[in-house]
Amino acid sequence: MEAFHRPSFFQDIQSRELNGFRVRKRPYYMGNESQDLAPIGAVAVEHDGDPSPPMALSFCKTNKNAHILALTDEGGYIGLYNTRQKFPDSTHCEENAEKAKVSEWVAHDNAIFDICWIKEDTNLLTASGDQSIKVWDAQEKKCIRALMGHTGSVKSISSHPTNQDLVASGSRDGSFALWDTRCSNSTHQKLCVSPITTIHEAHLSCGRRRLRHGKAESMSITSVLYLKDEVSIATAGAVDSVIKFWDTRHLKGPVIQACPYSESSAKEKRLHGISSLSQDLSGVFITASCMDHRIYMYNVLQLEKGATKTFSGGRIESFFVKSAISPDASHILSGSGDGNAYIWQVSKPHMDPITLKSHDGEVTAVDWCPSEIGKLATCSDDFTVRFWNIQRSNYSNTRSPSSIRKRVMAMPRMKCRKLFVDETSSTKSDTENQPSNDVSHVNSPGSSRKCEVSTPESQEKRISFLNSEVKVNLEKTPEAEMKSPSSVLNPPSSLKRKTILDYFLVS
Numbered sequence: 001m002e003a004f005h006r007p008s009f010f011q012d013i014q015s016r017e018l019n020g021f022r023v024r025k026r027p028y029y030m031g032n033e034s035q036d037l038a039p040i041g042a043v044a045v046e047h048d049g050d051p052s053p054p055m056a057l058s059f060c061k062t063n064k065n066a067h068i069l070a071l072t073d074e075g076g077y078i079g080l081y082n083t084r085q086k087f088p089d090s091t092h093c094e095e096n097a098e099k100a101k102v103s104e105w106v107a108h109d110n111a112i113f114d115i116c117w118i119k120e121d122t123n124l125l126t127a128s129g130d131q132s133i134k135v136w137d138a139q140e141k142k143c144i145r146a147l148m149g150h151t152g153s154v155k156s157i158s159s160h161p162t163n164q165d166l167v168a169s170g171s172r173d174g175s176f177a178l179w180d181t182r183c184s185n186s187t188h189q190k191l192c193v194s195p196i197t198t199i200h201e202a203h204l205s206c207g208r209r210r211l212r213h214g215k216a217e218s219m220s221i222t223s224v225l226y227l228k229d230e231v232s233i234a235t236a237g238a239v240d241s242v243i244k245f246w247d248t249r250h251l252k253g254p255v256i257q258a259c260p261y262s263e264s265s266a267k268e269k270r271l272h273g274i275s276s277l278s279q280d281l282s283g284v285f286i287t288a289s290c291m292d293h294r295i296y297m298y299n300v301l302q303l304e305k306g307a308t309k310t311f312s313g314g315r316i317e318s319f320f321v322k323s324a325i326s327p328d329a330s331h332i333l334s335g336s337g338d339g340n341a342y343i344w345q346v347s348k349p350h351m352d353p354i355t356l357k358s359h360d361g362e363v364t365a366v367d368w369c370p371s372e373i374g375k376l377a378t379c380s381d382d383f384t385v386r387f388w389n390i391q392r393s394n395y396s397n398t399r400s401p402s403s404i405r406k407r408v409m410a411m412p413r414m415k416c417r418k419l420f421v422d423e424t425s426s427t428k429s430d431t432e433n434q435p436s437n438d439v440s441h442v443n444s445p446g447s448s449r450k451c452e453v454s455t456p457e458s459q460e461k462r463i464s465f466l467n468s469e470v471k472v473n474l475e476k477t478p479e480a481e482m483k484s485p486s487s488v489l490n491p492p493s494s495l496k497r498k499t500i501l502d503y504f505l506v507s
Contacts, residue, residue: 039358039386041087043097045073046383052077054379055320056114059083059369060121066371068102070124070138071385072112078126079104080138083375083387093384105141107134114157118164125167127154133169135181145181149195155319156276158226158233161283168233170221175200176235178248199251202244203237222319223276227300228283236274238319241290243277243298260288260296260307276322280329281370285346287332289316289323295332297325297346309349314342320364327370333378335363341378343390358386 045054052073060068067084085100110129118125123144124136133154135145152173160166167179177195185192204219220238227234233246241261244254272292279286286298288307293316296307314321314336323334325346332344341363342353361381369375374391 037354037356037388037390039356040389041083041085041096041100041387042093042358042384043081043100044093044384045071045079045097045379046094047075047077051383053381053383054365054385055111056365057367057377057379057385058115058117059367059375059377061117061370062121063371065121066369068121069367069377069385069387070115070117071379072107072115072126074111076106076108076110076112076128076130077104078107078112078115078124078136081385083369083377087387103141107136107143108132110153113153113155116157116159118159123164125157125159127157127169129153131171133157133167133179143191145184145193146191147179147181147193147195149177149198150175152220155221156223158224160226161228161230163230166226168224168226170224170235170237172220173200174202174204174219174221174237176202176221176224176233178233197251199246202235203239203242218273220319222274225277225279225286227279234277234279234286236277236288238273239271241272241274241288241292241296243274243286243288245303256303258298258303258306260290260294260310273319275316275319276324278322278324280325281327282329285325285329287323287325289321289334291316291319293317295323295334295344297332297349309346311344311349311353313344313353314338314340318362318364321362322365324366324368326368333366333368333376335366335378335380337362339363339380339382341366354390356388359384 045052052075054071054073056072058070060066060070067082069081069083071079071081073079080102081097081100082102083100085096087096087100089096107126108128108130112126112128114125114127116125117123117138118135122138124138126134126136128134131148131150131152131154133147133150134143135147136142137144147167147169150169150171150173152171154169154171156170158168160168165181167181168176169179170176175198177198179193179195181193183193183196184190185194201219202221218238221235222238223236225234226232227245231248233248235244235246236242241259243258245256245258246254272290275289275291277286277288284300286300288296288298290296293312293314295311295314295316297309297311299305299308302308311332311334314334315338316334317337321335321337323332325332330346332346334342334344336342339357339359339361341356341359343356344353345351356378359378359380359382361383363378363380366378367376369377372389374389376388376390377385378388379385
């Protein structure tokens with residue numbers, strides 16, 4: 001009879017990723033039967049009586065500040081709003097704005113296309129049409145860094161998941177750049193920072209026609225994302241529906257690409273640009289808003305399969321219309337050119353989306369509150385920002401892939417190490433598994449093993465030896481041999497990651 005082989009830790013993880021298991025959901029969003037929702041509040045975006053179209057918005061990331069929303073507009077202003085403010089009437093947007101506004105200041109001389117909270121919500125990143133990125137002290141309303149180097153409007157920014165001094169940006173000039181905000185140009189220009197590296201024409205297809213003066217058609221980078229593996233960047237552009245994934249240590253070219261269409265139909269269908277990218281809290285799922293009026297969802301562990309789900313129903317008619325996946329990857333929120341916002345359940349992509357009706361113009365930027373469950377914000381060309389709460393007391397039937405993954409991956413590092421050690425020791429004889437104390441290991445009378453006495457120095461050597469066994473076991477797993485990701489959340493050490501291919505299955 002064949003001996004039973006216990007699956008490795010990563011094999012077990014992969015099996016759970018593929019098959020999943022049902023977990024009881026906390027109270028979250030309503031089902032599709034609740035179609036008529038009214039906003040819980042609305043504020044007008046204006047300065048000295050002059051309205052200004054809102055461009056980007058972002059909730060704070062920490063729990064204590066999650067109710068604060070940062071908003072930018074076409075005039076170059078940043079406004080911070082308290083979304084917990086009681087709004088007696090959503091029709092009096094001007095009065096509501098005065099009550100909810102925490103602070104406001106002029107940040108750029110042009111429109112601000114993107115904004116991002118960093119460093120425990122103490123700093124803000126802004127990307128502007130004046131071709132610059134700025135780092136702001138949110139409390140003092142003071143610019144502490146200016147990132148200069150793009151030759152076109154900066155359309156998108158994303159910070160490193162753990163080291164938020166590192167920033168990626170995408171520009172209308174067709175390039176994306178990497179920055180370290182700690183590096184200034186000189187002692188005389190402490191505020192100014194130059195890019196570490198810049199990749200030009202990142203999304204310019206070889207066959208694309210060039211216009212006069214050498215300018216290429218639709219080469220703008222519309223969205224960038226720093227992935228959770230801490231070394232990878234995803235970029236999208238206006239030229240086509242392709243998402244490119246880059247290894248920040250080897251930027252000669254993308255290591256893998258993802259497209260929603262098959263190769264046979266790609267020539268005709270891939271020319272629709274992408275307006276925005278978003279990722280869930282775990283970084284496993286990425287959504288792309290495409291100009292063919294669809295939102296495509298990708299699993300970064302299975303990029304070779306293309307888009308795993310497609311969502312339709314909204315009107316993505318301009319690159320200002322954005323979408324965002326919820327932190328737990330159970331819902332997708334999107335703006336639309338028809339004046340509505342839409343919400344889809346990830347588990348039911350073919351069902352009609354929930355419609356949020358209240359705006360009178362194209363709904364552009366959207367965002368989920370990461371801590372206050374069910375709260376979200378939408379902004380529109382009608383010069384207003386509206387707040388919604390779609391939480392209900394019933395349990396959702398949606399099985400969130402991210403909630404599954406969080407439960408699977410919520411294992412301390414020492415326990416993981418112990419699991420590997422136990423797996424190794426399980427192949428040894430029973431006599432080597434007798435109970436022991438901290439001082440010595442004594443075999444039973446019938447054992448042929450010699451008495452082993454442990455000093456503090458020998459214990460350290462033994463721990464070092466066990467750690468080396470763990471590393472060997474990691475390298476010998478089938479997943480490592482296939483160059484597949486063991487986990488986006490717990491990548492191997494940088495020394496062992498030769499290229500980004502260690503994270504993605506490549507056919």
